[in-house]
Amino acid sequence: MNLHDEKNKLQRRQFLQGMGLAAAGLAFAPLRSQADTETLAFGNGTRELIAYPQKRPLMLVTARPPHLEMPFAVFKEGVLTPNDAFFVRYHMPNIPASIDAGLHRLKVSGLVDKPLSLSLKDLQGLGDPVEIVAVNQCSGNSRGFVSPRVFGAQLGNGSMGNARWTGIPLKKVLEQAGVQAGAKQVTVRGLDHAVLPATPEFVKAFDIDLALNGETMIAWAMNGADIPFLNGYPIKLIVPGYFGTYWVKHLSEIEVIGHDFDGFFMKTAYRVPDNDCQCIPAGSNPDKMRPITQLKIRSFITSLRGGESLALGNPMALQGIAFDSGAGISAVEISDDGGQHWQAATLGEDLGKYSFREWRTTWKPQSKGKVALQVRARNRLGEEQPAAGLWNPGGYAHNAIETISVFVV
Amino acid sequence: MKRLNLFKILIGKLFQPNAKYRRSGMDCRNLGSMDGGVRGIPAIWIPAIHAGMTDSCNLILIGLKTVGFVALCAFASVALSEPLTIKLPAETVKLRPSDTPGYALALQKCAICHSADYIEYQPPGMSEAQWTAEVGKMQHAYGAPITDDEVKLIGAYLAASYSGKPAQVTGIQPYTQPLATITPIADVRVLLDQNACLSCHAIDKKLVGPSYRDIAARYKDDPKAMDKLAEFIAKGGSGRWGDIPMPPFPALKPEELKSLAGFVVGWK
Numbered sequence: 001m002n003l004h005d006e007k008n009k010l011q012r013r014q015f016l017q018g019m020g021l022a023a024a025g026l027a028f029a030p031l032r033s034q035a036d037t038e039t040l041a042f043g044n045g046t047r048e049l050i051a052y053p054q055k056r057p058l059m060l061v062t063a064r065p066p067h068l069e070m071p072f073a074v075f076k077e078g079v080l081t082p083n084d085a086f087f088v089r090y091h092m093p094n095i096p097a098s099i100d101a102g103l104h105r106l107k108v109s110g111l112v113d114k115p116l117s118l119s120l121k122d123l124q125g126l127g128d129p130v131e132i133v134a135v136n137q138c139s140g141n142s143r144g145f146v147s148p149r150v151f152g153a154q155l156g157n158g159s160m161g162n163a164r165w166t167g168i169p170l171k172k173v174l175e176q177a178g179v180q181a182g183a184k185q186v187t188v189r190g191l192d193h194a195v196l197p198a199t200p201e202f203v204k205a206f207d208i209d210l211a212l213n214g215e216t217m218i219a220w221a222m223n224g225a226d227i228p229f230l231n232g233y234p235i236k237l238i239v240p241g242y243f244g245t246y247w248v249k250h251l252s253e254i255e256v257i258g259h260d261f262d263g264f265f266m267k268t269a270y271r272v273p274d275n276d277c278q279c280i281p282a283g284s285n286p287d288k289m290r291p292i293t294q295l296k297i298r299s300f301i302t303s304l305r306g307g308e309s310l311a312l313g314n315p316m317a318l319q320g321i322a323f324d325s326g327a328g329i330s331a332v333e334i335s336d337d338g339g340q341h342w343q344a345a346t347l348g349e350d351l352g353k354y355s356f357r358e359w360r361t362t363w364k365p366q367s368k369g370k371v372a373l374q375v376r377a378r379n380r381l382g383e384e385q386p387a388a389g390l391w392n393p394g395g396y397a398h399n400a401i402e403t404i405s406v407f408v409v
Numbered sequence: 410m411k412r413l414n415l416f417k418i419l420i421g422k423l424f425q426p427n428a429k430y431r432r433s434g435m436d437c438r439n440l441g442s443m444d445g446g447v448r449g450i451p452a453i454w455i456p457a458i459h460a461g462m463t464d465s466c467n468l469i470l471i472g473l474k475t476v477g478f479v480a481l482c483a484f485a486s487v488a489l490s491e492p493l494t495i496k497l498p499a500e501t502v503k504l505r506p507s508d509t510p511g512y513a514l515a516l517q518k519c520a521i522c523h524s525a526d527y528i529e530y531q532p533p534g535m536s537e538a539q540w541t542a543e544v545g546k547m548q549h550a551y552g553a554p555i556t557d558d559e560v561k562l563i564g565a566y567l568a569a570s571y572s573g574k575p576a577q578v579t580g581i582q583p584y585t586q587p588l589a590t591i592t593p594i595a596d597v598r599v600l601l602d603q604n605a606c607l608s609c610h611a612i613d614k615k616l617v618g619p620s621y622r623d624i625a626a627r628y629k630d631d632p633k634a635m636d637k638l639a640e641f642i643a644k645g646g647s648g649r650w651g652d653i654p655m656p657p658f659p660a661l662k663p664e665e666l667k668s669l670a671g672f673v674v675g676w677k
Contacts, residue, residue, distance in 0.1 A: 047530070051498070053495040053496065060501075063502070098492045099493055100491075101492075150532075195608045196552050196553070196608045197608070199552045226493075
C-alpha cells in the first residue's frame with residue numbers, strides 16, 4: 001500500500017498538466033492555482049483550501065456545520081500547533097456568530113450544593129491559572145485511510161493539534177459548587193445547537209473521577225492568546241488524553257448527574273467495539289460497543305513529504321512527533337526495510353505527558369529507488385502501534401504505523 | 410520582531426479605507442496572530458476580555474506620536490465590551506443535479522441541517538444500500554423530516570449521482586407527486602410543519618434565518634411582496650439576510666407558495 005506515492009503522483013500530474021498547457025500557449029486559461037486545493041492520499045480526497053475567520057486557508061471538510069482540517073505540512077512548523085491552523089469541527093449547524101465574553105456564563109447544576117453561573121472573570125478568580133500542553137485529536141482523524149472506507153467526515157491526518165492551554169481545573173469549579181454524594185458523571189455542552197427540534201443536542205458525559213482529577217480543565221487561552229472563535233471562544237473544556245469529542249467548545253453548561261448519561265452522542269454515536277483493540281474484522285458488525293475515550297499511541301514523520309527525492313548515501317536529519325494518552329512516549333523508531341530492522345530516534349524536549357513529543361534522528365539512504373520509511377512509537381506501558389489499521393464501523397481511533405515513500409537517487 | 414509585525418499590521422489597516430478592524434473594540438494583543446484578517450479574509454472583531462488597555466497598546470502609545478495610532482488604540486480601549494463576531498465564508502458545493510425524484514427531495518431536506526460538501530466528499534463507490542442506510546440514519550438518529558419512502562428515493566439519488574450507479578428503487582411506487590401533495594394541505598400550519606420552516610424561522614426572533622416579523626417589515630411597502638416571497642421560498646438562496654443559505658423548496662405548488670408568502674407578509 002502506498003498512499004503517499006499516489007498523492008505525489010497526483011501532484012506531479014497536476015503540475016505536468018499545468019506545464020503542458022503553458023507549453024502549448026494556453027497559459028492564459030484560468031488554471032486553478034496549486035494553492036487552492038490539497039489532495040489527501042485516498043479516493044475523492046481533494047479539498048479546497050479556504051480561510052475562515054482567524055484561520056489561515058485550511059482544508060474545507062464541510063461548510064455547515066464548519067469542519068476544517070489542517071494541511072499536514074503545518075506540523076513541520078513546530079511542536080505547538082499554531083492557533084490559526086488548528087483544526088475545527090462542529091457537530092451542529094446552528095453555531096453562534098457572535099459571543100460577548102463579558103456576558104458569557106457557565107452554568108453548573110445538578111447534584112451540587114450550590115448551583116453556579118460563572119463569568120469568565122469568576123472562573124479566573126477561582127484560583128491560580130494552570131497550564132497544560134495537550135493534544136486535541138478528532139476521533140475520526142485519519143478516517144479516510146481506513147479500509148474498507150466508512151461514511152463520515154473523510155479526514156487525513158490533520159485533524160489533530162497540540163497546544164498550551166491556560167485555564168482553571170474543572171475540579172476547582174466543582175469544589176466551588178460542592179459535589180453531592182451519589183454523583184456519577186458530569187454532562188457538558190456548549191453554545192452550538194441543532195436546527196431541528198428532533199435532532200439530539202451535542203451533549204457529552206464522563207465519569208466524575210475524570211472531572212475531579214485536577215487535569216481536566218476549563219481553558220480560556222490557547223498558546224497564550226484567546227481561544228479562536230471556531231475552537232471554542234471564550235472557554236473550552238480540555239480533557240487531556242481524551243479524544244476531541246469531549247473537548248466541548250463555547251462551554252456553557254455542566255451538570256452533575258447520578259447515573260450514566262444516555263444521550264445520543266454517548267449512547268449511539270462516538271462508540272467503538274467493546275474490546276481491547278476497539279476493533280472487529282473489517283466490514284463486520286460488532287456485538288457490543290462502548291463510548292470512545294482515550295487517545296491511542298501514534299507517531300509521524302513531519303520533516304519529509306511522501307515522494308521527495310533524496311541523495312544516496314547522504315545522511316539526512318529526520319524529524320517528527322509522537323503522542324499517546326498520557327502514559328508518556330518512551331521510544332520512537334524508524335525503519336527503511338519494511339519493518340525488519342528498526343533504528344532508534346532521539347526524543348526531544350518533554351513538554352508534558354499529554355503533549356506531542358518531538359523526535360529526531362539521522363538517516364542515511366542506503367539503496368537506490370523507492371524507499372518506504374516507517375515510524376513507530378512505544379509508551380511507558382509498552383503499548384505500540386499496529387502494523388496495519390484496525391477496523392471499526394465508525395472509522396475511529398486509527399493508529400497504524402505510518403509509512404511514507406521517498407525516492408533515493 | 411513581533412512588535413514590528415504589529416506595527417505593520419496597524420499601519421496597513423490604518424490606511425485601508427475599508428479596514429474592518431477600525432470598526433469596533435479590538436484587543437491589540439491579538440493582532441499579531443490574526444493572519445486571516447491581515448490577508449483580507451472575512452471580517453473579525455476581537456474584543457478585550459480584560460479591563461484596561463493592553464501592553465501592546467501602551468507600547469504603541471509611547472512609541473508613536475501618530476494621531477491615527479492614538480485614535481486607534483483609544484478606540485480599542487473604550488469599546489471593551491464588544492462581542493467577538495465572525496462571518497463565515499459562503500457555501501460553495503452544490504448537490505449534483507439529477508432527474509431522479511430524490512434530487513428535489515435532497516435539495517429541500519438535506520440542506521436544512523448541513524451543506525452539500527458532506528455528501529460530495531464521501532468515499533467513492535458506496536452502494537445504494539449503504540447510501541440509503543446513511544439517509545435512514547438522518548431520519549432516525551437526527552430527526553430529518555423525511556418519510557421511509559423518501560429515504561429510499563434520496564438513497565437512490567445519492568447512489569446514482571455520487572457512486573456512478575444507476576438508481577434501482579424497488580419496493581416502492583415511482584415518485585409521481587411533489588412531496589407537499591402527499592398529504593393534502595389543510596392549512597399553512599401543516600405546510601410550515603411539513604417543510605420544517607420553523608426550524609430556521611420564528612415569528613419574533615432570528616433563528617438560523619430572519620424572523621417573520623423582520624421579513625414582513627422589509628416588504629411592507631412593496632406591492633410585489635407576495636410574488637417575491639413566493640419566489641424566494643421556491644428557489645431558496647442567500648445574501649438577502651446573511652450568508653446562511655435557505656434551501657429551495659421546488660416541490661411546493663404555486664398555491665402553497667402563495668399561502669406561505671401570505672402567512673409571512675401577514676406579520677407586518
